[in-house]
Amino acid sequence: WRLNVCRNIQTPGGVEHVTWVPLESSFHEPRRFAEVAFAGEMPAPLRAAAEERIRKERGRRGARRATGELLLYAKSLSGIYLRRGEDTKRLAFVHGEHVLPRLAPDGGQFLFHSKQKGGMGVWLARVEGGDPKRLCDGHHANWSPDGQKVVLARGGGIFERALDADKERRLSPEGLSDCKFPSYLPDGRVLFVSRAQGKDSLVVAAPDGKAAPEVLAQGEILSAPKASPDGTVIAFQSGAHLHLLTAATKAVSQLTTAGGVQSWPVWSHDGRSLCYCQSPQGTDGPWDVYNLR
Numbered sequence: 590w591r592l593n594v595c596r597n598i599q600t601p602g603g604v605e606h607v608t609w610v611p612l613e614s615s616f617h618e619p620r621r622f623a624e625v626a627f628a629g630e631m632p633a634p635l636r637a638a639a640e641e642r643i644r645k646e647r648g649r650r651g652a653r654r655a656t657g658e659l660l661l662y663a664k665s666l667s668g669i670y671l672r673r674g675e676d677t678k679r680l681a682f683v684h685g686e687h688v689l690p691r692l693a694p695d696g697g698q699f700l701f702h703s704k705q706k707g708g709m710g711v712w713l714a715r716v717e718g719g720d721p722k723r724l725c726d727g728h729h730a731n732w733s734p735d736g737q738k739v740v741l742a743r744g745g746g747i748f749e750r751a752l753d754a755d756k757e758r759r760l761s762p763e764g765l766s767d768c769k770f771p772s773y774l775p776d777g778r779v780l781f782v783s784r785a786q787g788k789d790s791l792v793v794a795a796p797d798g799k800a801a802p803e804v805l806a807q808g809e810i811l812s813a814p815k816a817s818p819d820g821t822v823i824a825f826q827s828g829a830h831l832h833l834l835t836a837a838t839k840a841v842s843q844l845t846t847a848g849g850v851q852s853w854p855v856w857s858h859d860g861r862s863l864c865y866c867q868s869p870q871g872t873d874g875p876w877d878v879y880n881l882r
Contacts, residue, residue, distance in 0.1 A: 658857075660864065661699055662878060663688040669701055671716060680716060689729065692716075694736040702728050711741055713752075725750060725757070729813060731772040740771040740779055747771045747781050749796060760796055768792075770813035775820040782810045791825060791834070806834050806841055811872065812852035817860045824854035824863055831865060844881075851879075 660672040661680075669681040669690045680690075681701065691700040701712050706723055711730040714721035724730075727741035727748065740749050740760065747761035747768045760779050761768045771781040774793065783790050783802075789810035794802040808827030816823045816836075823834040824844065831844040831851045845851040849869040856863055862882040868874050 659692065659696060660878070661690050661692040663690055663701075665874070665876075669699070671699075680718075681714060681721070691731055693732055694734060698736075700730045700732065700739060702730065711739065724752075724755075729770050731813075733773050734775055734777070740773060742769045742771055742781070747779065747794075749779070760794060762794075762802060765792070765802065770810070772813060772815060774816050775818065780814055780816060780823065782814065791823070805836070805839055806832075808832075812854075812866075815854050815856055817856050818858060819860060824856065824865075826852045826854070831863075 658672075658674060661669070662672070663669050667682075668679050669688060671678050671680055671692075680699065688701050688703070693699060696716065698713060698715050701714065701721075702709060703712050703723075704710070705712075708726055709728050711724045711727045712721045713724055724739070725741070725743075727743040730739045730741040732739055733749075737753065738749055738751050740747060742748075745767050746759055748757050749760050750757045760771075761781065761783070765783045765785075767784040768781050769784075771779055774780055778793050778795050780791070780793050783792050788807050790804045791806040791808075791810060791814055792802045792804055794800075805823065806825070806827075808825075810825055810827060812826045814823055814825035821836055823836060825832055825834065829850045830846060831854055832841050833844050834841050844863075845865070845867075847867065849867055850871055851865050851867045852872075854863055854865045862880055864878060864880050866876045867879050868876050
């Protein structure tokens with residue numbers, strides 16, 4: 590009976606704020622409310638305002654369908670979903686915690702994590718369907734820019750795996766421990782987090798291992814950092830909020846200030862917007878996905 594219909598705000602005119610869609614995590618979700626205009630005795634100015642709002646909303650939805658924006662995400666106790674404009678498709682069912690799906694650069698495949706067939710592993714599946722393939726043990730996997738390799742964490746180290754040959758090599762130096770949250774920069778270098786002496790360090794390393802890893806910033810980094818598509822800015826969580834680091838100068842500025850926790854930033858392909866998860870109740874959720882332009 591989670592189909593909930595109720596008044597959100599009592600209004601003096603003929604507009605009622607209601608919801609008619611399934612609720613996700615609570616009985617009161619204002620972001621899922623919309624306006625229904627009753628045509629009985631609505632004053633002309635109020636009717637005109639309602640019609641204008643409906644017209645703009647239809648235009649916004651039409652624009653999203655036309656651009657075909659993609660968002661891959663996981664829902665607790667439900668599965669993995671791909672949203673294209675206003676259309677949503679479930680790609681996989683429940684796989685436990687820490688699913689962390691990642692869409693390939695060409696949009697045809699995705700990575701996810703599951704404890705099927707043993708311990709935590711990295712799995713590969715096609716968007717159009719078919720049986721998923723378990724690649725290896727590990728977690729926090731991410732695609733290379735060309736989609737030919739993945740980088741992942743395992744046993745406190747960072748490894749790169751070539752998908753065509755099923756070969757691996759270690760990227761993190763032996764001297765760095767408790768490494769996690771790896772991802773690629775556009776130039777092929779690998780960004781990850783290493784923890785030592787009670788501090789999290791944001792580290793970048795060359796895949797050939799010839800240059801010493803470089804520490805970009807330190808903080809309480811609780812989710813995977815992500816570089817913008819051009820590599821000039823890195824979004825990362827420190828404490829409860831998201832921050833932006835300018836790669837050229839290492840200058841850090843705070844991006845989010847809302848209550849609760851903001852984490853897991855992901856850039857759009859054009860670098861003009863940033864998706865992230867937000868929870869009003871701390872790191873245990875429930876989580877909502879926000880888009881910041």
